[in-house]
Amino acid sequence: MLLQLSAAELGRLIVARAGSSHLPLTEQLIHEHSRLKGGAAGQGDIASWNNSVPVVVKALLDCGLDEVEVQVEVDLPHTNSAVDLVLCGRHPGTGTDSYLAVELKQVRHATVDPLCPIAVDLGFGDGKNKLHPVRQVQRYCEYMVRYLPHLRENEDQLMGVALLHNARDADVEALFGLPETDHGFLYTLDDLARFRRVLTSRFAAASGKRAASALEQARQDPLLKVTDVARQRSVVGGGLTLLDEQYVAVDRITRHLEKTTHFTGFDVGLFYDAEAAHSPAPDAGVKRVYILRGGPGSGKSAVALELQRALGLKGREAVLASGSHAYTETLREIMLSTARRGRTADKRRAANRLYRYFNSFSESPPDSIDVLICDEAHRMRRSSTYRWMPRNLRDDDRPQATELIRAAKVPIFLLDDHQSIRPDEVGTATYLKELAEDMGCDVEVTDLEGTFRAGGSKRFQRWVQQLLGLDASDPVAWRPDGRMTLTVADSPEQMERFIRERHWEGATARITAGFCWPWSNPDGEQLVDDVHIGDWRRPWNVKPEHSVPNAPRSDLWSTDRRGVDQIGCVYTAQTFEYDWNGVIIGPDLLFREGKFKVDRSASCDPAFRSPIDDAIVTRCVLNAYHVLLTRGVVGTVVYAVDPATHNELRRLITGAIGMQHYDGAQPKLTAEGSQLPPAYRRRHG
Template sequence: MTVAAKEIRDQEQFVLLDEQKTVRDLVLHQVKKAASADSKSVILVTGGPGSGKSVIALSLMGELAREGRSAIHATGSRSFTQTLRKIAGKGSTRTKGLFKYFNNFMEAERNGLEVLILDEAHRIREKSVQRYTPKALREKARAQVDELLDAARVPVFLLDQNQVVRPGEMGTPDDIRAAAEAKGLDVRQIDLADQFRSGGSLAYIEWVERLLGLRDIETGPQPWEGIDENFAVDVVDSPEELESRLQAYRDTGKSTRMTAGFCWPWSKPRDDGSLVLDVTIGSWQRPWNLDSERSVGGAPPSALWATDPAGFGQVGCVYTAQGFEYDWNGVILGPDLVWRQAVDGGRGAWLVRRAESRDSEVTKKSVTDAQFDRLIRNTYKVLLTRGMVGTLIYSTDEETRGFLRTVVRGRSRGQAARLLVAPPQ
């Protein structure tokens, strides 16, 4: 985010890697083509966590600003947009105005922008209406993807469809391509194969996806076995151990955060400003991150939980962690996702338990069991892929912890200790 501020405010430039340069150059070419030929095109960029989608988005914002082009960056994430406004837009009302939400384009002028950069586009909703939308506007609301396609000459969608974590999110490549083609628009797609967030460990991302049954379902979870010396994975025995190890890493100057599945109630702060210790596991208790736009009791606003050092004392959820990263990542698997070895003829399988979730969005009746299953797996995929140096995993379920130890195989514990002393650069 600090680099983003320099990129946009001070016109310094990111050093992009090969595939990222390809995307940037394609967008810039299409912008010039649209301006000279009075045409329009759609660019679709897909990639997993840490593949550089947001780096591309912010680099484009800087480059387009240098060229004097009209460009807006938009997301469906309050945390991500507010953080960009705070850090990249610090001291500049005009720069803050460059960062908007997907639902800000209901009345946008058709092709009023040259470029609309849609970061985290997997969070596009079916429609932009909300409870504060005026009735007249609500009645003529269109599909949100149509509003976004219409708002710019070159709309750029950057997404990872395995990060859809709420019902009603429509941002898949098929959804976007179908909407564009219905308008007769050309779609250019680029897939980012490399992965940079988790210490450059594409192996770790693939391991997480296999672990959760999001890919290679027939082969099932595979052992980690410490196969990447630049990234550490370990299973801890208690939340106390999880927090103490993260604190040790934090004491060395590394950024650390704890996150969990949404399996505990979420209370508002007390009248005296103290936070309710909702996340309770045995005698260990911690509060969730704030669900407000102001600091309370020393905890940062929800949008800044992932980037403000004061966020360490609270447990984050997927809605505040998505889109961000930190050095060391502590993840609590709640009782909504457990492993049972006796299932599937003794091969073992994950059980997704709806009754254990406290997320009213994913448990409402309109969400089918199959949809709920996928949303929970995607949620933990997001939570498990926030770390850049290492990830510590704890499950509240004893059998699940035992299973996780068999796939991690214990080799990463020593590796994690070595990384504490000399973390990779």
């Protein structure tokens, strides 16, 4: 949250000053944005503060609601999204806490995409559809209720509105076609009198400080991880609450299926249009390929699972494919765990049919699968040929992606352009788009720009890419943002102790490392301590083809609590996430002359043994560390084996690990620095 003041206090800040292009309120918000978020505010935000916020403040003052508290740019739990305004006060009838979420839009004209009623062109001239403002505030409210138990105590506490204060009804008429709910009403310039009536119905002329304080201090439920979402998929309404472009992507795909399927009564759209669903289905025509691109924690797997769940609830089977052994086997294991007595074999066959690998479609007839969801598509191989494939099926020249596109009526790819980690992995949005278009398909690319990992910190995601040189910027110092805890360990022993303490507290916590040590087969029933740094030695996670007592299989390493006893590699960590993330940067990544450089001679990855161009090895190593560094939900601890590299991390990261006392308890390792997680902050009273 950037700022909280009463309507009366804000009223004094929206009086223009001679010679200034910005209101005093706007100048204060620009300063707060720079201080809290570490960068300049966007022109859209500045224009909204200068032109839109005063409309709401004046409406409050006109209604005599001077003491209502106004919170500006309120962060949603666990994500980088924020509500423009949250008004806090007392209900005039009950005296209970009352809240109004307000999404402000300066648009004057808007049109709805004919293919998707929640995707709209708001007239910005960028050619990109946005989420319908009403749906946007509805989802924001649902998200707040989901993760803030305080708002669940009374379902009437929270209301949401989208205020288009510059637009006339006639110029945005199409927007009124979306059903309104208590979490989302639409008001325009023609409706300001109605908007004021909403204010007086929600708030009494009394102080809103108590309600504002209760909301700010409310306990937050933990973020559901991908595996949690998977376990809930058989429950109606289970899964993740999708936001913004996630929601548009899923609804657009399911709506496309509604309009092209021959399946009678198919109505899986997250927004159901009864008239459209029961109209004659048009010819499917040209095959359409969907590509959803997003960075770590952008919700790609959640979208994949939610899409498969929504289809399954309507009796439509969607196959989810991946190139990740750990991911696929974990999903199969979860489904198998739901088998009833005597039905294990049937459930295993169903799991193997619904969760498959990219290389299992070589013999699939064209269009034999209705919907094929390809998660982790950055792990797409050049071809499906593998070591044990029968000679008559080998075809090194046929791209693996063509097999997947050909096999499905509706192919969907979810990927991150910076997560291919093997030399023969070619899955990028550009590659797939060009290949699909060459096959005569229409292609739709959607960017998932939200961040649900790292406490919703987009700054952390950008920082990792800058650190590794994955964008045009040079490495920069980490500026804590209150969302993600980033700290440096002085030794692997210190990192391990810190990670284990988080594990003992009940958090999920793991250590991973670059592939710079051999990976031995087990010695009988014991893992070999391959990872050694000085006197510290620990084993890698179990190899996929082996099993060891008291250690999880490789595909369950990130989700089985016993995984804390082994060091994970990128092949077992990719796709998954855990609360606390320890990362050991091996000698294959060295900081020299102002940037990271790859030393391929220090890598023990067998994928680099054959003659491979240095540029490809560099890409794979940098992407592997990009994966490892972005697994954490709450915090990340790093340690570099190379002294010069470790010193550079020390320079760029202010957080340290050290011994401190909290509330008179025994000393324990904690993340120091200005951004301590709430659990470690001293509580008074």
